[in-house]
Amino acid sequence: MRKQIAAANWKMNLTLGQAEKLLDEVLAIDWTPKAHQEVVFAVPAPYLYPALTKLRATGRTQVHISSQNAYSEKSGAYTGETSAEMLQSIGVTHVILGHSERREYFGETDHVLAKKLDIALAHGLTPIFCCGEPLTVREAGTQNAFVAKQIEHSLFHLDDAQLRKVVIAYEPIWAIGTGKTATSAQAQEMHAFLRSVLAKKYGATADHISILYGGSVKAANAAEIFACPDVDGGLVGGASLIAKEFEAIIRALK
Numbered sequence: 310m311r312k313q314i315a316a317a318n319w320k321m322n323l324t325l326g327q328a329e330k331l332l333d334e335v336l337a338i339d340w341t342p343k344a345h346q347e348v349v350f351a352v353p354a355p356y357l358y359p360a361l362t363k364l365r366a367t368g369r370t371q372v373h374i375s376s377q378n379a380y381s382e383k384s385g386a387y388t389g390e391t392s393a394e395m396l397q398s399i400g401v402t403h404v405i406l407g408h409s410e411r412r413e414y415f416g417e418t419d420h421v422l423a424k425k426l427d428i429a430l431a432h433g434l435t436p437i438f439c440c441g442e443p444l445t446v447r448e449a450g451t452q453n454a455f456v457a458k459q460i461e462h463s464l465f466h467l468d469d470a471q472l473r474k475v476v477i478a479y480e481p482i483w484a485i486g487t488g489k490t491a492t493s494a495q496a497q498e499m500h501a502f503l504r505s506v507l508a509k510k511y512g513a514t515a516d517h518i519s520i521l522y523g524g525s526v527k528a529a530n531a532a533e534i535f536a537c538p539d540v541d542g543g544l545v546g547g548a549s550l551i552a553k554e555f556e557a558i559i560r561a562l563k
């Protein structure tokens with residue numbers, strides 16, 4: 310079975326004290342993961358190391374700490390940026406790349422994201438690559454072509470072995486932080502389409518790629534969305550900041 314993943318994206322929220330409390334609460338839940346299940350916490354950069362320290366103390370092996378971003382160059386005069394090598398050196402294992410907020414507010418293009426994927430993979434990080442269409446595109450009915458292009462432009466230069474290390478998150482922008490979730494039918498349709506796009510280039514490898522759904526996932530809708538055959542868990546923003554909500558989302562993994 311493909312990996313089923315509950316990934317928390319804390320974005321730019323919480324003080325250190327709040328972050329530690331939330332992590333403590335979620336790490337303390339009585340959860341015995343199935344072999345194919347994982348939990349990922351994408352925490353703000355200043356909390357990566359404290360979060361890793363806390364996680365190590367629990368001995369949990371199917372829980373991981375992720376960065377929310379990494380830079381596209383190896384090292385050098387890039388004030389304020391964080392490199393994949395730095396993340397690797399402290400024990401971070403995952404990195405979110407191409408979140409729609411980064412594309413919108415920081416001008417990240419498919420081309421830049423292709424470079425970020427390369428450098429993340431070269432440093433052993435698992436990229437959680439986000440794609441998804443804005444409302445205007447959904448209303449025009451051209452979402453499939455839009456999202457396929459994002460995938461083709463940023464991922465299709467990877468070889469088979471590299472692609473296998475990537476997790477994809479489909480996040481329709483109109484559903485992020487809006488309380489408006491895609492229906493499970495809309496999620497399944499897009500996830501199946503994305504898998505077919507991958508299959509055209511990578512054949513059977515497409516069946517091994519986890520595709521998460523993101524966009525107002527919460528305790529009340531997670532089980533229905535995760536039950537879709539091509540949905541392999543979720544990337545969760547707002548609801549991941551509430552321990553009980555995120556616990557229920559973890560328990561909704563199939």
Ligand code: PEP
Nearest residue numbers: 485486523524525546547
């Ligand atoms: C996200 O930012 O990745 C996200 C899905 O946010 P939310 O769950 O709040 O819609």
